[in-house]
Amino acid sequence: MSIEAKISSSDPPASTNRRDFLHITTGTAAIVGTAATLWPFIDSMRPSADISAVATIDVDLTSIEPGQRVTVKWRGRPVFIVHRTEALIAQARADDANPNLIDPAPDSTRVQRPEWLVVVGVCTHLGCIPLGQSDGDPRGPFGGWFCPCHGSIYDSAGRVRKGPAPRNLEVPPYVFQDDLRVRIG
Numbered sequence: 001m002s003i004e005a006k007i008s009s010s011d012p013p014a015s016t017n018r019r020d021f022l023h024i025t026t027g028t029a030a031i032v033g034t035a036a037t038l039w040p041f042i043d044s045m046r047p048s049a050d051i052s053a054v055a056t057i058d059v060d061l062t063s064i065e066p067g068q069r070v071t072v073k074w075r076g077r078p079v080f081i082v083h084r085t086e087a088l089i090a091q092a093r094a095d096d097a098n099p100n101l102i103d104p105a106p107d108s109t110r111v112q113r114p115e116w117l118v119v120v121g122v123c124t125h126l127g128c129i130p131l132g133q134s135d136g137d138p139r140g141p142f143g144g145w146f147c148p149c150h151g152s153i154y155d156s157a158g159r160v161r162k163g164p165a166p167r168n169l170e171v172p173p174y175v176f177q178d179d180l181r182v183r184i185g
């Protein structure tokens, strides 16, 4: 598979309601062929209307280092991929039996492989895109994401830990094609 890297830039965010994403997308053979794209971008707190709907995307995980987070777009929504470190995995597992979980789910039900978390990056409250994908973003105390719209906090398994979000971040359908390639959708 050939891989094409592109770098593009946008104006810096004008407020805290805009932020950087590191964005990696690889296209499906059926829809956009074999090209893959890597670019940093600025996005609003909600998915932009011009995000194309893509039924299935293949993501090459090769360049995602432990601790790194990337965002891919799938069916018009951002999908967060986290290469979890041992510390993040341990943090998630340690809270499996926490009685205060708003939407209880063991970490093992949230991931197919412990080192890779794949979740839809849309807050389950009103649909904002939580912060946490970029270095320096606020992530809250649980190693996950912080939604600045109304203050919801998610942990390193994408579980909601502080509302008003009622549910964990959605886990999209995906399958590992091999150790370092995942197909979402």
Ligand code: FES
Binding pocket: 123, 124, 125, 126, 127, 128, 147, 148, 149, 150, 151, 152, 163, 164, 165
């Ligand atoms: S949309 Fe995320 S907390 Fe309201």
